[in-house]
Amino acid sequence: MSNIIESATVDDIALYLQREEGLDLAHAREQAKLVIDGFIDMQEKGLIKGWYFDEQSHLELLPSDSAMKIIANQK
Numbered sequence: 001m002s003n004i005i006e007s008a009t010v011d012d013i014a015l016y017l018q019r020e021e022g023l024d025l026a027h028a029r030e031q032a033k034l035v036i037d038g039f040i041d042m043q044e045k046g047l048i049k050g051w052y053f054d055e056q057s058h059l060e061l062l063p064s065d066s067a068m069k070i071i072a073n074q075k
Helices: 010-021 025-044 065-074
Strands: 048-053 059-063
Antiparallel strands (some): 048 059
């Protein structure tokens, strides 16, 4: 999993939002773009390496090594 950079596209997330939230296509794409923008912001800040849908169709974030160190130090 550590090689994932991005595997859930705007279209993938829009389809998920249509299915799970009942949004129409235009609104789902708009919301998906906002989600991706947030992910890119987190990636640029070094918090995550990427994002993906897991086997249960949950959208997951892949934390960066530095974020994992911060989490480990808070436990």
